[in-house]
Amino acid sequence: MNEKPLSESTEMYLKALAELSAREPVAVARLAERLGVTPVSANEMVHRLDEQGLVSHKPYKGVALTKKGREIASDVLRRQRLWECFLFDHLNIEWAQIYEFACSLEHATAPEVTEALAVFLNHPKTCPRGNPIPEQDGSFEPLNGAPLSEAEVGSVVTALAVNATATDVLKYLQERNILPGREIEIVEAAPMRGPLTLRVEGKEVVLGLSLAEFVIVK
Amino acid sequence: MNEKPLSESTEMYLKALAELSAREPVAVARLAERLGVTPVSANEMVHRLDEQGLVSHKPYKGVALTKKGREIASDVLRRQRLWECFLFDHLNIEWAQIYEFACSLEHATAPEVTEALAVFLNHPKTCPRGNPIPEQDGSFEPLNGAPLSEAEVGSVVTALAVNATATDVLKYLQERNILPGREIEIVEAAPMRGPLTLRVEGKEVVLGLSLAEFVIVK
DNA sequence: GTTGATAATAAGGTCAGCCATAATATTATT
DNA sequence: AATAATATTATGGCTGACCTTATTATCAAC
Ligand SMILES: [Mn+2]
Ligand SMILES: [Mn+2]
Ligand SMILES: [Mn+2]
Ligand SMILES: [Mn+2]
Numbered sequence: 001m002n003e004k005p006l007s008e009s010t011e012m013y014l015k016a017l018a019e020l021s022a023r024e025p026v027a028v029a030r031l032a033e034r035l036g037v038t039p040v041s042a043n044e045m046v047h048r049l050d051e052q053g054l055v056s057h058k059p060y061k062g063v064a065l066t067k068k069g070r071e072i073a074s075d076v077l078r079r080q081r082l083w084e085c086f087l088f089d090h091l092n093i094e095w096a097q098i099y100e101f102a103c104s105l106e107h108a109t110a111p112e113v114t115e116a117l118a119v120f121l122n123h124p125k126t127c128p129r130g131n132p133i134p135e136q137d138g139s140f141e142p143l144n145g146a147p148l149s150e151a152e153v154g155s156v157v158t159a160l161a162v163n164a165t166a167t168d169v170l171k172y173l174q175e176r177n178i179l180p181g182r183e184i185e186i187v188e189a190a191p192m193r194g195p196l197t198l199r200v201e202g203k204e205v206v207l208g209l210s211l212a213e214f215v216i217v218k
Numbered sequence: 219m220n221e222k223p224l225s226e227s228t229e230m231y232l233k234a235l236a237e238l239s240a241r242e243p244v245a246v247a248r249l250a251e252r253l254g255v256t257p258v259s260a261n262e263m264v265h266r267l268d269e270q271g272l273v274s275h276k277p278y279k280g281v282a283l284t285k286k287g288r289e290i291a292s293d294v295l296r297r298q299r300l301w302e303c304f305l306f307d308h309l310n311i312e313w314a315q316i317y318e319f320a321c322s323l324e325h326a327t328a329p330e331v332t333e334a335l336a337v338f339l340n341h342p343k344t345c346p347r348g349n350p351i352p353e354q355d356g357s358f359e360p361l362n363g364a365p366l367s368e369a370e371v372g373s374v375v376t377a378l379a380v381n382a383t384a385t386d387v388l389k390y391l392q393e394r395n396i397l398p399g400r401e402i403e404i405v406e407a408a409p410m411r412g413p414l415t416l417r418v419e420g421k422e423v424v425l426g427l428s429l430a431e432f433v434i435v436k
Numbered sequence: 437g438t439t440g441a442t443a444a445t446a447a448g449g450t451c452a453g454c455c456a457t458a459a460t461a462t463t464a465t466t
Numbered sequence: 467a468a469t470a471a472t473a474t475t476a477t478g479g480c481t482g483a484c485c486t487t488a489t490t491a492t493c494a495a496c
Contacts, residue, residue, distance in 0.1 A: 080311055086274065086336075087331065090338055091329065091331065091334035091335060091337075092334060093330060093334055097330065100328075101330070101331050102327040102329050104326055104327070105323065105326050105327070105331075107326065108325065108326040109322070109323070110318075110319050110322065110425065112311060112315065112319070113305065113311065113319050113323075116305075116309035116310060117309060119309075120309055171318055190427050193239040
């Protein structure tokens with residue numbers, strides 16, 4: 001039933017697509033940006049993935065995961081987030097680093113190891129970055145929230161998840177206490193898509209809008 | 219101090235060299251065999267490793283690790299054997315499979331993760347296959363034993379380690395109870411390098427000499 | 437509709453690690 | 467010393483995943 005092992009690159013493209021959009025097509029340029037690759041390279045790779053039936057690319061309309069591709073992406077996310085739990089809860093690795101480390105381990109993890117890890121961790125529902133961990137069948141409840149960048153001024157919201165992946169960005173947010181579970185008051189939004197002023201844990205914090213997009217709140 | 223990340227292939231060549239011989243040069247052909255690669259390919263790779271100063275190749279005399287290469291190999295072995303401990307002791311993965319799974323994880327493990335894992339496991343000294351786990355500085359006490367294939371008929375020995383790597387070989391030995399810690403009586407050795415007849419856990423077992431070479435006993 | 441931005445293709449390269457086949461070189465044995 | 471086995475090198479190829487620099491399509495906005 002399960003095919004030959006996929007390359008790390010393939011798994012990362014599929015995962016990036018899953019993270020960028022639940023279902024709507026993603027522009028190849030956005031995918032390229034996310035993966036730190038030129039648009040031409042991403043285009044080539046998307047073609048290869050299309051030929052393998054993992055992705056469907058309609059020129060000028062974007063790329064979307066096929067059912068097969070979505071299943072694999074879910075599986076990669078499952079591995080990644082289970083490892084994040086282990087690294088954070090059991091190895092006491094710094095929160096800002098767990099994504100990076102888990103992102104390496106995820107590609108080196110056999111199905112037996114994934115499932116044994118899930119048992120060891122007692123089947124956690126979310127990872128320390130706040131994202132849901134897909135079940136073995138690929139199902140999971142999507143987060144029911146919106147980016148902090150779209151929250152109304154004056155409101156008080158709760159951070160659900162932090163979707164940044166770069167370690168330095170995560171460190172920056174961690175230092176400002178913008179972490180899953182924290183209450184955040186939106187004090188002010190500068191005009192012309194300027195930065196937000198927030199109050200978190202009693203302290204005022206100024207946060208650029210592009211960073212605020214990574215923070216999912218309710 | 220630590221350089222750019224090495225490829226999985228590079229790490230595997232270095233590890234194979236460390237496993238094949240503590241210090242004496244190894245024939246390129248043996249290395250090729252161990253890695254499942256043609257001798258020509260191994261030769262090319264050995265050249266690249268030589269240029270990087272990880273290995274020293276004297277044509278017709280074999281390859282040996284340099285100090286730098288040996289340090290890296292020790293580090294890979296450390297990662298591998300720590301993962302073996304985790305997989306066996308905490309994830310309850312079948313003994314015969316832990317090598318294979320750890321052999322993937324070892325290349326995806328950052329130094330911080332390695333050390334945190336060592337702490338989590340309480341700094342184990344040996345892995346479930348019986349081999350010593352190198353310290354952070356690369357030091358470890360080599361096993362003081364000899365291959366079962368060289369044990370005297372009539373003697374009773376204790377298995378110290380099983381150095382096989384192929385899962386099917388490990389499974390074969392596991393099924394016959396040839397595991398670290400077990401007492402083994404050498405009942406008979408067939409002539410012309412024929413198989414050994416052993417008594418393990420009360421049962422008689424016939425074991426080919428080439429398999430017996432994998433078992434280190436005292 | 438024309439135009440400017442964006443997306444996609446085409447074309448030609450690089451690099452690591454593999455492969456096969458053929459030619460040499462060395463070592464070991466007789 | 468000749469010879470057979472083994473090791474090494476020389477060539478030439480391949481694949482996946484990247485790159486740069488054009489060129490060409492398409493879409494969206496005026
Ligand atoms: Mn990854
Ligand atoms: Mn390995
Ligand atoms: Mn081309
Ligand atoms: Mn060549």
